[in-house]
Amino acid sequence: MKTYSAKANEINNDWVLIDAKGLTLGRMAAEIASRLRGKHKPEFTAHIDTGDHVVVINAESVHVTGNKSKNKTYYSHSGFPGGLKELSFEKLISRVPERAVQLAVKGMLPKTALGRAMFKKLKVYAGPEHPHSAQQPQPIEI
Numbered sequence: 001m002k003t004y005s006a007k008a009n010e011i012n013n014d015w016v017l018i019d020a021k022g023l024t025l026g027r028m029a030a031e032i033a034s035r036l037r038g039k040h041k042p043e044f045t046a047h048i049d050t051g052d053h054v055v056v057i058n059a060e061s062v063h064v065t066g067n068k069s070k071n072k073t074y075y076s077h078s079g080f081p082g083g084l085k086e087l088s089f090e091k092l093i094s095r096v097p098e099r100a101v102q103l104a105v106k107g108m109l110p111k112t113a114l115g116r117a118m119f120k121k122l123k124v125y126a127g128p129e130h131p132h133s134a135q136q137p138q139p140i141e142i
Helices: 025-037 089-095 097-106 113-119
Strands: 015-019 053-057 073-077 084-088 122-124
Touching: 015 025, 025 053, 025 097, 025 113, 073 089, 073 097, 084 089, 089 097, 097 113, 097 122
Parallel strands: 015 053, 053 122
Antiparallel strands: 073 084
16 A cells, blocks of 8 residues: 655645634634645645645634733844834734734744745735635635
8 A cells, every 4th residue: 555645736726715703813723724734635745735725804803812812922023132022912903913813824834945835825814805706715614
């Protein structure tokens, strides 16, 4: 019995639509990361990008449990001395709601060139509108 290994030209990348309204950030991000990697497909191959394109809408209405909305902190650095900046989850959602979903998913993907290629297939939008209707993304429930 031989192990099946998918070839790059045999991969079928579907488009899926996820409505983030009322979903918990971490649980949603775990499902998105799994779909981007392609782990839900029987032809999953670790060294090939077998995942789907994922469109997330209503990112502004995602929530976190417990006190994380006040206590969860996102850090960034300008590269200059003393350039460390921090932002709470509440402020991040009010300013750039797409970034919270992107950062959660990016942390769950491989830290390689393949992981960066998978991350490019994630499209996140704050509101209910998205420009990918031509691809006919299939809505899925999480």
